Amino acid sequence: MIAPRLVSIIIPTLNEEDAIAPTLHQARRQEGPVEILVADGGSTDDTRSVAQARGATVLQAPRGRAPQMNHGADCSSGDILLFLHADTRLPPNGLSRIRRALAAPDAIAGTFRLRFDDPTPLLRFYAWCTRWPWIRLCFGDRGQFVERSAFEAVGGFPDWPLFEDLELAARLQGHGRFRFLDAAVTTSARRFRRHGPLRQQLLNLYLWGHYLWGTDPDRLASLYPDRLGPVDQQPRS
Numbered sequence: 053m054i055a056p057r058l059v060s061i062i063i064p065t066l067n068e069e070d071a072i073a074p075t076l077h078q079a080r081r082q083e084g085p086v087e088i089l090v091a092d093g094g095s096t097d098d099t100r101s102v103a104q105a106r107g108a109t110v111l112q113a114p115r116g117r118a119p120q121m122n123h124g125a126d127c128s129s130g131d132i133l134l135f136l137h138a139d140t141r142l143p144p145n146g147l148s149r150i151r152r153a154l155a156a157p158d159a160i161a162g163t164f165r166l167r168f169d170d171p172t173p174l175l176r177f178y179a180w181c182t183r184w185p186w187i188r189l190c191f192g193d194r195g196q197f198v199e200r201s202a203f204e205a206v207g208g209f210p211d212w213p214l215f216e217d218l219e220l221a222a223r224l225q226g227h228g229r230f231r232f233l234d235a236a237v238t239t240s241a242r243r244f245r246r247h248g249p250l251r252q253q254l255l256n257l258y259l260w261g262h263y264l265w266g267t268d269p270d271r272l273a274s275l276y277p278d279r280l281g282p283v284d285q286q287p288r289s
Contacts, residue, residue, distance in 0.1 A: 057154075058085045059147050059197075060130030063108070064120035065090050068138040069098040071240060075141055076106040082147040091124035093117075117192075118209040118216040125200075125208060134197040135217075139240035142195065146235065150197045153231040160202040161224040162231030163194045170241035185232040187225050192217030195237045202227050212269040214259070 061079050065072060072090070079088050090103040093115035100110045113123035121135050132154060136142070143149075143164070153162050166182040168175040182189060190196065196217060206223040209216045224230060 056083065056085060056148075057132055057151055058087065058130040059132045059134055059150060060125075060128035061086060061088045061134045061136055062121055062124035062128060063088070063090050063103075063136050063138055064093065064113075064117050064124070065095060065099050065103070065138045066093045066115065067095045067097045067099060069095075069102050071139040071242075072099055072102055073106060075136065075138055076103060076108055078141040079136070080107060081144075082142060083145065084147075086147060087129060089124045089128055091120040091127075093120050116211070116213065118211050122208045122211075125203060128200075131200045132197060133200055133203055134195060135192060136195050136237075137193045137239065139242065140193055140195060141238045143235045143237060146195075146237070149233055149235055153233060154197070154199060156229065156231065158229040159231050160228030161196070161198040161221070162233060163190045163196050163221070164233050165236040166191075166194050167236040167238045168241040169238055172241075175241055179236070182236075187221050187230060188218060190218060190221035190230075193237075193239045196221065198224060210269075215269055 059082075063072070063075065076088065079086070088108040090100070090108045090110045091113040092100055092103075092110055093113055103110050109127075111124060111127055113120040124135075125133055132150060134147070134150065146164070150162070153159055166179045168179055182194060198220075202224055205227055206220065208220075210219050212219065221230065
């Protein structure tokens with residue numbers, strides 16, 4: 053019998069002491085083998101100590117979501133990498149689903165569907181849109197998983213201030229089969245609560261449209277008001 057493959061879960065953080073514990077708790081309940089690495093960009097709260105107390109390996113990384121995730125990948129041991137936001141919880145048997153998905157011929161990467169922890173009608177609609185198997189909707193808060201060899205082949209995440217997740221997915225699609233899982237991660241709706249669901253999503257759509265049009269990511273970052281906030285406070289579906 054072949055042993056299950058090691059999955060390295062890489063979580064970028066910046067001042068996430070309130071969000072990280074449930075994420076780590078759910079990750080620890082997954083079928084092993086698994087290692088969990090928290091790539092911290094210089095938190096000034098108790099993020100690192102909370103993560104360490106829950107069994108994660110905490111790494112100090114250059115600030116920025118892309119550099120943090122790339123650093124976590126460099127320090128990881130698994131041949132399957134899963135990039136997870138600090139406020140996003142895996143579904144039951146999430147890692148088993150990933151292993152099965154990547155066992156398919158030519159499969160090299162994939163993502164989950166999305167569910168929000170605040171089931172308002174508008175957010176339920178946003179989440180429903182992630183059922184579409186379209187690579188340009190593969191935002192990082194859905195949880196992106198990839199074979200290490202494929203991740204290295206495309207050079208990891210581009211060092212962009214935002215939309216590095218969409219760009220990675222697009223580059224991976226050119227190297228093999230990208231899988232869309234029929235299971236959802238659960239992510240926090242905190243940004244939508246803070247800014248208002250409609251206002252936040254209109255901003256997301258505005259920036260996403262610019263990305264599709266080919267606008268320079270650095271210019272886009274200057275248009276995004278939360279660009280200097282926690283690493284998860286960047287445009288998402």
